[in-house]
Amino acid sequence: MYEIDPSRTDLTEEFRNNPEGPHSPELQLIVNRLRIMPLAERHVLVCTKPGREWVLAKIPATRGAKMEIFEDHRFSDYNEAVWEVFKRRWKTVTGHDLT
Amino acid sequence: MKRVLGYSDVWSVVPGAKIRFKVSTYGPERYRADLVRVISGADELERGVFREEEIDAPFNGEHSGRLQPIHAGSYAIVPTSSVLDALESFTVQCWVFATTPDKGEQGLISQWRDDPATGFTLLIDDGGSVAMRVGDGTGGLSEISTGSPLAERRWYLVSGSYDASRGEMSVSQEPAASTLEGLRAASARGAARAFAGAKAPMMFAALPALRPDGKLGSQCHFNGKIDRPRLSASVLSAAEVSAAATRETPHDQNPQVVAAWDFSRDIGTDAILDVAPNGLHGRTVNLPSRGCKGHNWSGAEQNWRHAPQEYGAIHFHDDDLYDAGWETDFEYVVPTDLRSGIYAARLRADGDESYVNFFVRPPKGTTTAKLAFLASTVTYMAYANLQWTFHERYAEATETFWTTMEKSDVFLQEHEEFGLSTYDTHSDGSGVRFASRLRPVLSLVPTTHCWSLIADTHILGWLENEGIDFDVITDEDLHREGVGLLEPYSAVLTSAHPEYYTTAMLEGLRSYLAGPGRLIYLGGNGFVWRCALSDEFPGAVEVRRAEDGIRYRDEEPGEYYLEFSGEYGGLWRRLGVPPQAVVGVGTIAVGFDASGYYRRKQGSFDPRASFIFEGIGDDEIIGRFGHLGGGASGSEIDAVDPMLGTPTHALVVASSEGHTKNTLIVPDEIGFHHVALDGAQSPLVKADMTFFETPGGGAVFSVGSIAWAASLSHNDYDNNVSRISANVVRRFLEARPFAIPT
CATH class of the missing domain: 2.60.120.200 (Jelly Rolls)
Structure with a gap:
């Protein structure tokens, strides 16, 4: 499995500046890695107002269980919301914070 | 997050018939119900695409709410x-x-x-x-x-x-x-x-x-x-x-x-x-x-x-569900003067909103338009309450997105008793074979993202804008009534994604095309899977995903025969009727990140096809816009394949380009995977816009793309996707027969 090099903040900046892509081949590997991590470890988004508001959330490990909703992490810009997801997953996978 | 939900006993009704609505509230003691005609759905209301019409009905008004539980598990x-x-x-x-x-x-x-x-x-x-x-x-x-x-x-x-x-x-x-x-x-x-x-x-x-x-x-x-x-x-x-x-x-x-x-x-x-x-x-x-x-x-x-x-x-399975079995809260006898169309009981409570959709046909034995829109109700059923996107570990990598759930997804995650779609796996990991409409179907709300019924309403909204009259008929009607349902119409218009067909439905459609019937396929990934309906279990569809295809889940080996019909399940391309032999094109590639656009091909300059391109320039790029991936060719796309039955005289009038590395050739087209399967590399990744005449004086026009419908409303419907679609519909409604070239 692909191992992310946590020192490659040049690639995280690339993502932050263009979250929708297309991404460079190296960044795409990171994006792919963050998209195949176990479901229960992932932060995701919930759209609360179509096209206008998103909130950070986590899907529980078991079906039927309550979603974990991070009410204090609401976003009016989708790309900012995605950046928050990216940062959280980066932290989970690499153990390093992104600012 | 959801405060009110409901469903109806039937989806397709004729004027004079009664439809029963079953409602549950989750907290509120009261809810409001109103009849609306769904003209065009959209999740982002500010885009100006969403349109509905409130209509007087005896049930309009406040109702007492109550919790109606669902008891899943077989x-x-x-x-x-x-x-x-x-x-x-x-x-x-x-x-x-x-x-x-x-x-x-x-x-x-x-x-x-x-x-x-x-x-x-x-x-x-x-x-x-x-x-x-x-x-x-x-x-x-x-x-x-x-x-x-x-x-x-x-x-x-x-x-x-x-x-x-x-x-x-x-x-x-x-x-x-x-x-x-x-x-x-x-x-x-x-x-x-x-x-x-x-x-x-x-x-x-x-x-x-x-x-x-x-x-x-x-x-x-x-x-x-x-x-x-x-x-x-x-x-x-x-x-x-x-x-x-x-x-x-x-x-x-x-x-x-x-x-x-x-x-x-x-x-x-x-x-x-x-x-x-x-x-x-x-x-x-x-x-x-x-x-x-x-x-x-x-x-x-x-x-x-x-x-x-x-x-x-x-x-x-502990999450099997056929009929939620809710009691009726209100009924509606469809008035004889209610025009054919897609309607809903719109339910509102405590800031939340749900829709219970239904389809009104013209009065029995009559038509009220020369054009029929065939609503893909069986496909809607197969997708009902899909949860693959947040149950499947590799969903994000498949569809190249960051999981972004809607309120309805959150509700389904927290209420597994609402049942699954045929794309999901049961809690024990086995594939879901049945999906039912006898429960709230949260995925059909007109204010959700552009897929399924919502994408189809873009076609209806466009027809309305063009002033083209249409009747609405449904898959379940076609399954029951066969070609007799279609024969009175000059032309039939499909949905954006008519994916699931029973044998009876496909026979009905093919019989229609054997006569003077005309078919306009404004979609992609159509006529793909054999499925089955059953009089024993009305309102449920069965799918067994034999062999290959984009399956989302594996099918249990040795269990490829459908229980409802006894037939072998799987792709119609393996069952004697490839989609290419029905509409000229069949699924070639799937990708959800960005869509491509069309460019005219030599076939478009054939006099037989000139009516399609009236008002379109020779070098004009077609459909480089739209609500699905920013282009008219995308999501799931189809191409011609003479070996699979594309008629020999079919004209490819345009093909798409501009597809990405995330748009990949489907498994049923691959003998052995290789490193050039994507839209950025493979010449095979393209939608073929195709036209051909039939021996009975009819014709078929196919765009081979799900995203086409989501481009119709661009620039207030003033665009070349709209123009081409209108050119085709208007010619197909003319009585003048088409003739196969000699």
Whole structure:
């Protein structure tokens, strides 16, 4: 499995500046890695107002269980919301914070 | 997050018919209902695409709300009888294939009543072992367990007995013979208090539960297969249990066997048949899967009809759901002057909103337009309450997105009793084969993202904008009525994604095209999967994803034959009617990140096709805009393939380009994967806009792209996707016959 090099903040900046892509081949590997991590470890988004508001959330490990909703992490810009997801997953996978 | 939900007893209605709405609230004591005509759906209201029309109806107004629960989980039930009530000493047994033996207590065979504990239960206990429980009718309860957890997905012969003369009970589990594994048999025997018959129905694959309304419900649902359950009115020896387990009619050899259920009988119905003389027949609840491989499946036969003795198992799931069974809250008799279209009872409560959609046909025996829009209600059903996107680990990598759930997704995650789609897996990992509309379908709300019905309303909104009259008819109507439904129309317009077709539907459509009928396929990934409907289970669709294709989930080998129809499931391209032989094009690639656009091809300059491109420049790029990926060619796209039946005289009038590396060729087109399967590299990744005439004076026009519909509204409907579509529809509605070139 692909191992992310946590020192490659040049690639995280690339993502932050263009979250929708297309991404460079190296960044795409990171994006792919963050998209195949176990479901229960992932932060995701919930759209609360179509096209206008998103909130950070986590899907529980078991079906039927309550979603974990991070009410204090609401976003009016989708790309900012995605950046928050990216940062959280980066932290989970690499153990390093992104600012 | 959801405060009000509902569903209706039917989706397709004719004026004069009655439709019944069933509603549940989640907190609010009151809700408001209003009839609306859905003109064009959209999730982002500020884009100006969303349109609906409020219409007077007797039910408009405030209603009292109440919680109506859903009881998911399949099981089988046998009514109580004198034979069951007379039991003193007895043995129950079955073959069992547990798919989640460690999930907690799961009923296998029981005749049980709580408060006080009465009857017997053969079950999987909290430790995953087979156990036997007996109640004495006064609250005294005896239970013994083999104490040996069952291995997951392995067949065992399990049994439990009670000996009244000795006051003893026993339980046993014996793995099916294996030359590789050392799974061990286990059994236990011990003293038991007295047994008192429960004088209650027998239940397979669950334990009984008394609901608050006093009705018999179920709990502790079993995940897995049960094969050849038997009940004997004495304590059988191990040899006698084994003999009863293998014989198809064990009562012929051992008269102590008082019931022998053969689940290979009456497949396709909810009946379970007791082949022993007492006839303790029962029925299944919530559509467990039948036509399933039994403990003795040899692999020599793949069709349950050819070797029923090897297909004696039912696969039960704790999340199966057929009919939510809610009570009716209000009814509506469709007025005779209500125009044909897509309508909804719009429900509002406490800041939340839901839609219960339905489809109004023209009055019976008439048409009110020359054009029919064929709503893909069977496809809507197959996708109903899809949860793959947040259940499947690799969904994000497949669809190249960051999971962004809607409120309805959150609700479904937290309420698994609302059931699954045919894209999902059950809680035990097996594929979901049935999906029903007899429950709230949260994925069909016109204010959700552009997919399924919502994408289709973009076509209807466009027709409305163009001033083109249309009738709405549905897949279920076509399945029932065949070509007679279509024949009165000059032209039929498909949805953006008419993916699932029963044999009857496809025959109806092909018969229509054998005459002067004209078909306009403004979609992609169409006519792909064979599915089945059943008069036994109205409102449900069955899909078995045989062999290959974009399957989202694997299909169990040996179980490729549909239970509803007995037909072989899978892709129509493997079943004699590839989509290319119906509409000229068939699925070639799928990708959800960005869409491409079309460029005219040589065929567009053929005089036969000139009507299509009136007002379009020779070099004009077509559809470089839209709500799905920013282009008219995308999501799921189709191409011509003469080897699969594209008519020899078909004209490819435009093809798409600009596809990304995330748009990949579908598995059914690949013999061996390679590194150039994507839209950035492969010349095969393109949608072919195709036109051909038929011998009966009709014609077919296909765009081969789901995203096409989502481009129609661009620039207030003033764009070249809209223009091409209108050129085709208007010509196809003219009486003047088309002629095949000579």
